[in-house]
Amino acid sequence: MDDLYREVIIEHYKNPSYRGKLDPHDISFADNNPLCGDHIQIDLRVDGNGIVTEAMFSGHGCAISQASADLLMESIIGKPLEDVKKLNKQDILDLLGIDLGPVRLKCALLSLKVLKAGVYGLGEASDSLVE
Amino acid sequence: MPAYFPMTLNIEKIRNDFPILERETANGRRVIYLDSTATSQKPVQVIEAMNDYYRRSNANIHRGVHTLAEEATSLYEGARERIAKFINASSSREIIYTRNTTESINLVAYSWARANLKAGDLVILTEMEHHSNLVPWHMLQAERGIELEFIPVTEDGLLDLEAFKALLNRTPKLVSFTHMSNVLGTINPAGEIIKLAHAAGALTLVDGAQSVPHLTVDVQALDADFYAFSAHKMCGPTGIGVLYGKTSLLEAMPPFLGGGDMIKEVKLRSFRPNTLPHKFEAGTPAIAEAVGFGAAVDYLTQIGMDDIAAHEHEITEYALERLEEVPGVKLFGPPAEKKGGVAAFTLEGVHPHDVAQILDQDGIAVRAGHHCAQPLHEKFGIPATSRASFYLYSTKEEVDLLVQGLYKVKEMFG
Ligand SMILES: Cc1ncc(COP(=O)(O)O)c(C=O)c1O
Numbered sequence: 180m181d182d183l184y185r186e187v188i189i190e191h192y193k194n195p196s197y198r199g200k201l202d203p204h205d206i207s208f209a210d211n212n213p214l215c216g217d218h219i220q221i222d223l224r225v226d227g228n229g230i231v232t233e234a235m236f237s238g239h240g241c242a243i244s245q246a247s248a249d250l251l252m253e254s255i256i257g258k259p260l261e262d263v264k265k266l267n268k269q270d271i272l273d274l275l276g277i278d279l280g281p282v283r284l285k286c287a288l289l290s291l292k293v294l295k296a297g298v299y300g301l302g303e304a305s306d307s308l309v310e
Numbered sequence: 311m312p313a314y315f316p317m318t319l320n321i322e323k324i325r326n327d328f329p330i331l332e333r334e335t336a337n338g339r340r341v342i343y344l345d346s347t348a349t350s351q352k353p354v355q356v357i358e359a360m361n362d363y364y365r366r367s368n369a370n371i372h373r374g375v376h377t378l379a380e381e382a383t384s385l386y387e388g389a390r391e392r393i394a395k396f397i398n399a400s401s402s403r404e405i406i407y408t409r410n411t412t413e414s415i416n417l418v419a420y421s422w423a424r425a426n427l428k429a430g431d432l433v434i435l436t437e438m439e440h441h442s443n444l445v446p447w448h449m450l451q452a453e454r455g456i457e458l459e460f461i462p463v464t465e466d467g468l469l470d471l472e473a474f475k476a477l478l479n480r481t482p483k484l485v486s487f488t489h490m491s492n493v494l495g496t497i498n499p500a501g502e503i504i505k506l507a508h509a510a511g512a513l514t515l516v517d518g519a520q521s522v523p524h525l526t527v528d529v530q531a532l533d534a535d536f537y538a539f540s541a542h543k544m545c546g547p548t549g550i551g552v553l554y555g556k557t558s559l560l561e562a563m564p565p566f567l568g569g570g571d572m573i574k575e576v577k578l579r580s581f582r583p584n585t586l587p588h589k590f591e592a593g594t595p596a597i598a599e600a601v602g603f604g605a606a607v608d609y610l611t612q613i614g615m616d617d618i619a620a621h622e623h624e625i626t627e628y629a630l631e632r633l634e635e636v637p638g639v640k641l642f643g644p645p646a647e648k649k650g651g652v653a654a655f656t657l658e659g660v661h662p663h664d665v666a667q668i669l670d671q672d673g674i675a676v677r678a679g680h681h682c683a684q685p686l687h688e689k690f691g692i693p694a695t696s697r698a699s700f701y702l703y704s705t706k707e708e709v710d711l712l713v714q715g716l717y718k719v720k721e722m723f724g
Pocket residue numbers: 347348410411412413440442443488490491492517519520540551682
């Protein structure tokens with residue numbers, strides 16, 4: 180269980196590399212985790228070939244949600260949006276390198292839901308986006 | 311260790327009644343259950359009563375004439391009578407079984423309010439309500455155009471009664487408020503609020519989800535018009551709750567759900583509703599749960615609600631004192647004299663989820679989040695809190711372990 184707070188998670192939580200906002204941006208979306216009210220916004224810049232060139236997240240949440248957002252931003256920079264659309268739950272768990280119960284899983288997946296809702300241009304970050 | 315046990319209750323004996331308190335969590339730690347505000351643990355007396363019901367007496371109630379049906383019916387109705395006594399209702403006909411507090415409040419919103427409120431009518435709530443006493447009124451507002459106003463919560467977590475008195479000049483039809491906050495722990499002066507509301511011509515609905523489990527509640531002394539509570543927070547099972555209502559009000563209200571059991575007579579094109587309390591209990595109810603609810607009420611009565619409240623007060627006082635010592639801890643809500651066994655707090659620099667998760671590694675169960683009171687958290691400018699809550703089985707030793715755990719959290723995030 181101490182695994183949950185692996186050094187890497189605490190490190191990304193305390194010193195995130197991709198925390199902030201992008202203005203202007205090509206894609207921006209925000210939503211809440213209804214279980215706890217945690218809030219994440221993601222801003223992207225995308226080039227003419229549909230490649231993510233910059234990505235930032237903002238908002239507030241626990242170490243798991245913030246670390247996973249930071250790791251997610253890191254992992255999508257340089258990737259085509261088409262690849263971003265394919266990301267799912269397992270990709271986040273692989274990034275974090277931990278297993279999570281159903282409640283904390285929601286925290287971990289919030290950033291991916293927000294990201295995909297933004298990329299698809301949807302009105303809401305729903306669970307079905309990451310399953 | 312005995313020094314830890316307050317004099318009011320025989321805690322050792324009580325803890326033995328709760329088998330779950332013996333269990334170990336993943337790391338081989340004994341569970342330290344500090345989440346009774348969300349749901350309480352269940353004593354063997356309740357578990358056995360439900361077990362016995364299924365082993366010996368199970369049948370559908372009311373319509374059967376065979377032995378099992380008679381037995382099931384009298385167990386189901388007997389529980390209702392003891393619940394009525396527990397809150398000093400004048401008759402068991404005033405005790406409507408529901409699924410929980412939430413459904414009880416919705417019953418009032420659907421039946422009483424839709425029959426009695428029109429556009430522009432005012433309902434007064436408070437800023438410390440659980441979502442279950444907000445959303446039904448939001449829904450009615452959208453449907454009917456009723457108006458909502460809120461008694462403000464002061465910095466120290468109390469209702470601002472002066473502001474309430476000013477709101478009463480606008481002749482509200484209903485004042486619906488929580489007797490005890492599930493976040494701040496504040497015990498509101500329900501009797502006084504009800505008196506003021508009545509003087510202004512309004513009816514009252516009290517959310518008793520947190521008060522009935524922890525305090526002696528007398529609905530007649532309070533003069534409450536409606537009073538809602540859940541079994542699962544008072545040593546009983548999930549899936550059953552109560553709406554208490556004054557007979558005259560309940561009789562005048564249209565039925566809520568339609569179907570079997572709630573009727574006196576059905577024709578192809580019409581029906582006549584049953585008498586109280588059955589008028590509001592459509593379909594096969596939670597029978598085993600009612601039996602368990604009755605056993606829970608017996609259990610609490612036998613220990614004594616005043617002693618339970620005194621014990622919780624002692625633990626809460628101690629917990630607030632100990633938590634205050636931890637650097638970076640900020641407590642929410644009034645001082646111990648004005649609250650029940652709830653300690654909501656934040657720890658500087660650490661998200662409440664992380665606090666709860668790290669405590670869990672030592673078997674300590676606290677809750678983290680907005681506790682279904684998002685507007686209240688917004689008011690205090692925080693998205694979430696961690697919450698430790700206490701009941702008759704809580705000990706000072708558990709509080710010490712909580713405090714130790716918090717130091718560990720600080721170390722990890724330090
Ligand atoms: C003050 C208060 N009201 C209402 C409820 C809702 O109770 P239930 O979920 O049993 O309907 C709760 C439960 O958390 C509560 O604490």
